[in-house]
Amino acid sequence: MKSNATAQAVAELAKVSQSAVSRSFTPGASVSEDTRARVLSAAKALGYRPNALARSLITRRSHIIALVMGYLENQFYPLVIQELSQKLQRQGYHVLMFITEAGEPTDGVLAEILQYQVDAVVMASAMLSPGLARQCADTGVPVVMFNRVPQMSSFAGSSTSSVTSDNRRGGRMVAELLLARGYRRIAFLGGLENSSTHRERERGFNEALAEAGTAAVGRALGHYDFERAREATRELFSGADKPDALFVANDHMAIAAMDVLRQELQLRVPQDVGVVGFDDVPQAAWGAYQLTTVVQSVEQMVDATVDVLHEQMRDGSQPRNVVIPCRIVERATVRSA
Incomplete structure (x- = not known):
């Protein structure tokens, strides 16, 4: 049965502020373990569940990151999806994935993405046109290109960052x-x-x-x-x-x-x-x-991507291009030294 319990009711039962209730349900938020335990106990007793949509209206943050993929045939990108999704989820974000045609501009898809009020966009194995990059900038949505580099002359004035290997x-x-x-x-x-x-x-x-x-x-x-x-x-x-x-x-x-x-x-x-x-x-x-x-290194590239996302979402930092070192692993398809 649907519960009508409110955050205020939870706060009163737990004898904490309503903001403490909100922080208790926000991964990574600053709240003591004692306070969190009292809030969760009160929420369980009242049958309370936080409303993410209502919270997004208050905070103006959806905690949704759009991930745009050009194709999944390359075995590298399923690893990226897994690592990126898990890391963002641990930090209280949700990943909304869109698939586009490989090698084609994603204008149509990005126009749809912006309707979801996403906090940021990650483009992986997908092409972003300069026009859409500027549209994202105009709406305050940062874009990080994963394993791709924008042509900076075409993307001047946009909020497009990139993370690649060398x-x-x-x-x-x-x-x-x-x-x-x-x-x-x-x-x-x-x-x-x-x-x-x-x-x-x-x-x-x-x-x-x-x-x-x-x-x-x-x-x-x-x-x-x-x-x-x-x-x-x-x-x-x-x-x-x-x-x-x-x-x-x-x-x-x-x-x-x-x-x-x-x-x-x-x-x-x-x-x-x-x-x-x-x-x-x-x-x-x-x-x-x-x-x-x-x-x-998928792990290093994903870590850098998440860091850049937070910088851009938090304070609108200047876009930057991160280059991760790479190395060769020798197996059996070249002659021995």
């Missing part, structure tokens, strides 16, 4: 590793041209090759898609001057590439072809693949 440095490390292990005909299997992660990884990779006096022997796009990565691998190995190594822009596509190399082309990894991915998803360590890859 994609450029990661690309450099891959080129340096493959060259050090004796690979000379190295190709790049990229993602999406309009993705900052793709651009920065390729940029660092090409810079390191150029400094060593060489260049990539081939380039194809897998669009961060398993089947298209398989097609791109066939394309790269269709000519006479076949690569002896592949840098693949994420692990999801690297696994697809390895399947083609070993099962269709009958090539040995790493003896005939070295393969390096990016992300270090759990599947990369599976016995069938043992993929050498660049590690992106």
